[in-house]
Each structure stands twice: as C-alpha cells, then as structure tokens.
Amino acid sequence: MNGRDRSGRGLATAFTEPRASFGPAAAEVWALAWKDLRHDRHTTLVFVLTVAAILAPLLLLLGLKNGVVETLRETLLRDPRNLEVVIYGSARLDRDWLAEIAARPDVAFLIPKTRTINASVDLLDPAKRLLPAVEVIPTALGDPLLPPGTALPSHPGEVLVTATLARRLGLMSAEPGPGAPASGAEEGVPTRSDPAALVAVVKRTRDGVSEHLRLPLSVIGIVPEARFARDALFTSLDLLVAAEDYRDGTLDLPPDGAVPNGYAERQTRFANARLYATGLDQVGPLAAAVSAEGIEVRTQAERIASVQAVDRTLSFLFRVIALIGGAGCALALGGALWVGVERKRRQLALLRLFGFGPGAVAALPVIQGSLIAGLGLLFAGVGYLAGAHAFDAVMGENLAGGGYLTRLGIADLGVAAALVMLVALVASTAGAIRAGRVSPAEGLREAIR
Amino acid sequence: MGSRMAPVDNASALAISLDVPDSPTAGPLIEATRLGYRYGTGSGSFEVSVPRLSIARGETLAITGESGSGKSTVLELLGLAAPPLPGAHFLLYSAAPVDVARLWRARADGALARMRARSIGFVMQTGGLLPFLTVRENIGINRRLLGLPAEDARIAHLVAALEIGSLLDRRPAQLSVGQQQRVAIGRALAHGPALVLADEPSSALDPRLADRVLGLLRDLAVESGAAVVIATHEQGRVRALGLREIRARPLDAPDRLGSCFEDAS
Numbered sequence: 001m002n003g004r005d006r007s008g009r010g011l012a013t014a015f016t017e018p019r020a021s022f023g024p025a026a027a028e029v030w031a032l033a034w035k036d037l038r039h040d041r042h043t044t045l046v047f048v049l050t051v052a053a054i055l056a057p058l059l060l061l062l063g064l065k066n067g068v069v070e071t072l073r074e075t076l077l078r079d080p081r082n083l084e085v086v087i088y089g090s091a092r093l094d095r096d097w098l099a100e101i102a103a104r105p106d107v108a109f110l111i112p113k114t115r116t117i118n119a120s121v122d123l124l125d126p127a128k129r130l131l132p133a134v135e136v137i138p139t140a141l142g143d144p145l146l147p148p149g150t151a152l153p154s155h156p157g158e159v160l161v162t163a164t165l166a167r168r169l170g171l172m173s174a175e176p177g178p179g180a181p182a183s184g185a186e187e188g189v190p191t192r193s194d195p196a197a198l199v200a201v202v203k204r205t206r207d208g209v210s211e212h213l214r215l216p217l218s219v220i221g222i223v224p225e226a227r228f229a230r231d232a233l234f235t236s237l238d239l240l241v242a243a244e245d246y247r248d249g250t251l252d253l254p255p256d257g258a259v260p261n262g263y264a265e266r267q268t269r270f271a272n273a274r275l276y277a278t279g280l281d282q283v284g285p286l287a288a289a290v291s292a293e294g295i296e297v298r299t300q301a302e303r304i305a306s307v308q309a310v311d312r313t314l315s316f317l318f319r320v321i322a323l324i325g326g327a328g329c330a331l332a333l334g335g336a337l338w339v340g341v342e343r344k345r346r347q348l349a350l351l352r353l354f355g356f357g358p359g360a361v362a363a364l365p366v367i368q369g370s371l372i373a374g375l376g377l378l379f380a381g382v383g384y385l386a387g388a389h390a391f392d393a394v395m396g397e398n399l400a401g402g403g404y405l406t407r408l409g410i411a412d413l414g415v416a417a418a419l420v421m422l423v424a425l426v427a428s429t430a431g432a433i434r435a436g437r438v439s440p441a442e443g444l445r446e447a448i449r
Numbered sequence: 450m451g452s453r454m455a456p457v458d459n460a461s462a463l464a465i466s467l468d469v470p471d472s473p474t475a476g477p478l479i480e481a482t483r484l485g486y487r488y489g490t491g492s493g494s495f496e497v498s499v500p501r502l503s504i505a506r507g508e509t510l511a512i513t514g515e516s517g518s519g520k521s522t523v524l525e526l527l528g529l530a531a532p533p534l535p536g537a538h539f540l541l542y543s544a545a546p547v548d549v550a551r552l553w554r555a556r557a558d559g560a561l562a563r564m565r566a567r568s569i570g571f572v573m574q575t576g577g578l579l580p581f582l583t584v585r586e587n588i589g590i591n592r593r594l595l596g597l598p599a600e601d602a603r604i605a606h607l608v609a610a611l612e613i614g615s616l617l618d619r620r621p622a623q624l625s626v627g628q629q630q631r632v633a634i635g636r637a638l639a640h641g642p643a644l645v646l647a648d649e650p651s652s653a654l655d656p657r658l659a660d661r662v663l664g665l666l667r668d669l670a671v672e673s674g675a676a677v678v679i680a681t682h683e684q685g686r687v688r689a690l691g692l693r694e695i696r697a698r699p700l701d702a703p704d705r706l707g708s709c710f711e712d713a714s
Contacts, residue, residue, distance in 0.1 A: 024595065025594050027593075028593045032579075035582060035586075039581030039620075040581070347580070351579075353565065353571055354571070354590060354594065355562050355563060355566020355591065356594065357558065357559045357562040357563075358562070439530070440529075440530040440531075440562075441531040443530065443577075444524055444525055444528070444571070444573065445521060445525070
C-alpha cells in the first residue's frame with residue numbers, strides 16, 4: 001500500500017513537472033555566445049581573420065571566373081548570328097510547326113523565309129543603275145540583327161538597307177526620310193523625286209517570254225555594318241512572298257499594283273525560316289530539337305562550345321579550390337571551437353549547473369562558429385572589393401567590355417553565404433557534441449582552478 | 450562578525466516583502482534515503498553514501514569532513530548535478546514534490562536542468578562567476594533564464610546587503626576574492642531558490658572575511674526562506690555558527706573505500 005502510494009506519487013510528480021516556457025533561454029544563449037566572443041575579442045579577431053583569409057581569395061577567384069566567362073559570352077553575344085539556328089537548304093515548314101517552334105521558351109525570334117533562290121531581287125537605284133541579285137531578308141519586331149529601337153517597315157513598300165548597300169546606292173550620307181515616301185508608297189504613287197526611292201525588279205520567264213515586275217521601295221533606315229556586313233534589304237515578309245508568287249506565276253496584286261500588308265498570310269507553307277535562340281546555352285538544345293524533326297540545321301556550336309568549355313573548366317577548378325579551402329576553413333574553425341570548448345569547460349559546466357539544458361550549452365559553439373564565419377565573410381567581402389578594384393584597374397582597361405573583370409552577383413553572394421554557414425555548422429559539430437556532454441557536476445568538482 | 454552586518458537586524462521585516470516562489474513555511478524540502486555515488490570501478494573505487502537525509506525548508510546545515518571525503522559529491526547529488534546510484538529514494542519538494550531519482554532513471558536532463566534553474570542556487574569556492582559577464586549580468590543569469598524581470602526588490606535588497614552596488618558594471622577579473630564571493634552569494638539567491646548549495650564558500654578567504662561571507666550567506670538565505678547546505682572542512686567555523694552538522698566518517702565496509710555522511714548529533 002505504502003509502496004504503491006509512493007510510486008503513484010512518483011509517477012504523477014515526474015510527469016507533471018511543469019515544462020516551463022524557456023523562450024528566454026534561447027535569447028540568453030545567443031547573448032552569452034556573443035558576450036563570450038566579445039570578451040575574448042583578440043582570439044575572436046584571429047579566428048575571424050583566419051576565415052576571411054581563406055574566403056577572400058575564393059571570392060576573388062569566383063569573381064574572376066565569372067568575369068572571364070561573362071566577357072567571353074558577351075563577345076559572342078555582340079554578334080547576334082552566334083544565336084542563330086540556320087535552317088539549311090529547303091524545308092517544308094507549315095504554319096502549325098512554325099507556331100509550335102515560336103512558342104518554345106528558348107526561341108527569341110522566328111520569322112519564315114521564302115526559298116533562297118527567291119530571296120533576292122534586282123535593284124534600280126535613283127540613278128537607274130541596276131544592282132543585280134540583292135539579298136532580301138524578312139524582318140519583324142524583335143529581330144536580333146537590328147539594333148534595338150530600329151524603326152521597322154510599316155508596309156511592304158518600305159525597306160531598311162545595310163550600310164554596305166547604302167554606300168553603293170550613295171545613301172550613306174543622305175538622311176533617310178520615312179515620312180513622305182511612306183504615305184506615297186502606300187497609295188501606290190511612285191515617289192521618284194525622293195533620293196531614297198528605289199525600285200525592286202523581279203524577273204520571270206513565262207512561255208518563253210521574259211517579264212518583270214517593278215515594286216517601288218522607300219528606304220527608311222540603314223542597318224549598321226557591325227550588325228550585317230553584306231549587301232541586303234531588310235523588309236517585311238509580304239514583299240518576299242509577293243516576289244516568290246510572281247516568279248511562280250501566282251501573284252494576285254490589287255489594281256494599284258502595290259503589295260498589301262499581310263500578303264504573306266495566304267502562304268501556308270514556307271521553305272525556310274530565320275530562327276534565333278534566347279541565349280548561348282539555348283542554341284544547342286534548340287538546334288537539336290529542330291534537327292530531331294528531320295530539318296538540317298547549322299549553328300556556331302563550336303564557338304559556343306569553346307566558351308562553355310572554358311566555363312566548365314574554370315568552374316571545375318574553382319570548385320576544387322573552394323572545396324580544399326572550405327575544408328581547411330572547416331578544420332581551422334572546428335579546431336578553434338573544439339579548443340574553445342575544452343578551455344571553457346568549467347564555464348560550460350557552470351551554465352549546466354545553473355540550469356541551462358544540454359542543447360543550450362551545445363548551441364554555444366554553433367552560434368559562435370556562425371558568428372565568426374559571418375564576420376569572416378564580411379571581412380572577406382571587404383578584401384574582395386579591394387582585390388577586385390585592383391584587378392579591374394590594372395586589367396579592365398584591356399577589355400572590350402565594360403572594364404569589369406571581376407563580377408559577383410547577389411545570387412553568388414547568397415550562395416557563398418549559405419555555404420559559409422554550412423561550413424560553420426559542420427565545423428562546430430564536434431565542439432557542440434563535446435559541449436553538450438559537459439556534466440553539470442564539473443561545475444562543482446573542478447572548483448579550484 | 451563586523452558592525453557591517455546591519456541588514457541582519459531588520460531581516461525579518463524584509464523577508465515578508467520579498468517574493469518567495471516556494472512556500473517558506475517549515476516543511477520538508479528534501480527527503481532522501483540510500484543516496485550514493487561511486488567513483489571508479491572494482492577495488493579502486495570510492496563510494497560516497499548518504500543513508501538518510503532530510504532537510505526542512507529554510508534550514509541551514511553544514512556538511513563537514515576532510516578534503517577528499519566527498520563533501521562536494523553530496524552537494525552534486527543534492528544539486529541534481531550527479532546521478533545517484535540505483536536504489537536511491539530522493540524527493541525534492543519544489544512547487545510540488547518531484548521524484549528526483551525517477552528523473553535520473555528517465556535521463557530527463559532537460560527537466561533536471563529546469564529544476565536546477567528554478568529551485569537551486571550554487572556558491573562555489575572560487576571561480577563560480579562567468580568571466581565574460583559583468584557583475585550585474587552574472588547576478589541576473591538565472592533570472593534571465595527563467596524570464597524574470599532583471600530588477601526587483603529582492604535584487605535591490607541583495608545588492609545593498611552584499612555591498613556590491615559599486616561593482617555592478619565590473620567583470621569578475623576586476624574583483625577581489627571576497628568581492629567575488631559576495632557576488633556569488635547574490636547570484637545564488639537572485640532568483641529566489643528554495644535551496645542554496647555552497648561548496649567551501651569561505652575557504653579561499655582570510656578568517657575575518659570568511660566569517661563575514663558565511664554570515665551573509667546564512668542571513669540572506671534565512672531572510673528569503675531558502676534552505677542552505679554549506680560543505681566545509683572548517684568544523685570550528687560551523688560550530689561557531691551553531692549549525693546542524695552532517696559529518697563524514699569512513700565507510701563501514703571491509704572491502705570498499707568510501708565515506709558515509711550522517712548527522713553528527
């Protein structure tokens with residue numbers, strides 16, 4: 001009876017022991033961790049500088065790697081043809097297929113083309129000289145070959161000419177005036193007086209008789225040589241389709257003889273297209289997807305692959321160096337925290353004695369490790385800024401680009417900070433386990449010290 | 450004791466106004482039988498045994514014995530800092546009676562830590578203060594752990610009685626040993642524990658200072674209703690204070706080394 005009574009009370013008491021809210025304990029543990037670091041400020045500074053000395057070169061290396069790869073990529077991107085997936089020969093591309101490809105997220109620009117043999121016209125310049133077989137390229141909004149903001153032809157009577165062609169036409173110094181000729185051409189009225197007025201001549205032979213169609217064109221802009229270095233006209237697809245139809249003998253022009261807007265919409269199938277990917281890394285997959293449909297394509301794959309290879313190689317080198325540096329950092333920090341736990345064993349035992357739980361005491365080296373690593377990263381960031389400034393000052397001038405050789409983005413810094421915290425957590429594990437095992441009795445036992 | 454012991458004279462008046470979480474009325478605080486601890490194993494082992502011990506609330510008693518007799522170990526057992534050998538019966542009347550032996554068997558480290566935080570205060574011989582905290586922060590550590598306000602009448606009274614008001618913003622390294630012990634007493638009593646355990650609190654001090662520190666500890670504990678257990682090798686000083694004495698004697702066992710702690714009366 002007595003025994004039962006007692007055990008019953010023991011049961012009740014052991015498990016009704018109120019689990020007091022220990023929210024204040026967590027705040028106190030953080031405060032203790034920080035005050036201890038502050039008290040040992042010289043030791044702390046040594047650890048922080050150790051971490052910074054490892055991290056700063058790693059950040060610089062990462063910045064350099066990014067800078068080199070980005071510079072190479074920008075050099076490639078400066079020529080938009082590096083983004084092109086060239087469809088080779090004549091294919092049979094229907095509107096559904098084109099819409100499907102255009103909807104892909106890796107496609108930046110897609111416009112159908114006529115057969116290559118029909119993608120040129122003879123030109124009569126204002127002085128009635130004939131320029132035979134000038135390439136005609138369809139264009140539309142978002143054309144990567146045109147500088148952003150270029151005014152586009154608003155109807156099939158308007159064209160852009162490349163700089164080389166403009167020189168041959170004697171237009172290079174002339175300011176192309178889009179206003180009057182545009183409205184004139186729209187009404188089918190020839191505007192011979194305008195110096196930028198050209199005539200496209202499309203020839204055909206029907207039943208042994210040579211015929212030709214004359215289409216008046218007005219030049220509304222010049223495409224810089226850096227964008228396209230050959231003679232060419234950039235115009236709407238309507239003009240190209242009309243020329244093709246004329247050669248095929250199926251041209252159906254209205255009485256005024258002008259090609260109307262939207263003429264190309266009657267065409268359901270095209271022989272070719274101009275196709276551009278959104279970025280260098282998208283060119284390969286896009287080309288693969290198109291050629292998987294039996295369409296022969298060509299890209300600047302080798303140039304892109306060489307940049308990607310440089311990227312991969314430098315990234316691999318960086319990862320190896322970062323891994324070695326990170327491991328060294330973890331060992332140095334872990335050792336320091338371990339020694340700290342040993343050195344402060346009595347203090348940790350006192351905390352246990354005063355009623356801090358094993359988890360709270362184990363958290364101390366973890367918090368301290370994180371604080372040291374965080375401060376180290378901050379110092380390393382200052383070191384990085386100094387080093388990056390020196391690099392850019394010495395070597396940035398030789399760069400074609402913006403003159404920034406070292407580059408670190410917010411995302412890079414975020415990943416770096418996360419990895420550093422991970423290293424700190426790993427490093428503090430041993431110290432934390434050791435601290436968590438400190439017995440409260442040691443607070444009394446080792447009284448004399 | 451010197452003339453500076455003035456706070457003792459109006460102690461009874463102040464005791465009423467101080468908040469005491471555990472009931473200050475006389476009643477059992479600790480009831481323990483067959484409390485034991487063993488160092489090492491086999492023939493080289495050393496056993497500390499407390500066959501029977503009961504401590505009333507607010508009582509002051511002394512544990513005496515030679516150095517190495519295991520006085521500190523008894524404090525560790527009473528302070529929930531070391532696990533008793535199997536077979537112990539150990540009740541601590543906190544807010545409610547708690548079966549401490551059962552908590553140890555269940556390895557309830559967290560629950561034991563919480564009980565230490567709330568119900569027990571410790572005074573060490575030396576070095577019982579955290580060097581990286583100021584005197585004020587050292588005194589308040591258990592109060593912060595428990596979520597109590599940093600300042601109240603109890604703290605103000607302790608600071609005044611211990612005459613450490615001018616030291617509050619210093620760190621332990623800047624204090625004399627006597628000052629450190631006064632701060633340690635303040636820390637042990639700051640959160641209103643039911644039990645204060647003091648391990649040789651006066652041994653590192655010169656005799657005049659030792660009397661004063663011991664007197665302060667006892668008087669302030671009595672004021673706040675806390676029971677005090679003082680472990681010391683200085684039997685004479687304990688007797689001068691007229692304390693109940695638990696004394697160590699060699700263990701009555703031919704095959705084992707150890708100490709047995711029993712009432713000296």
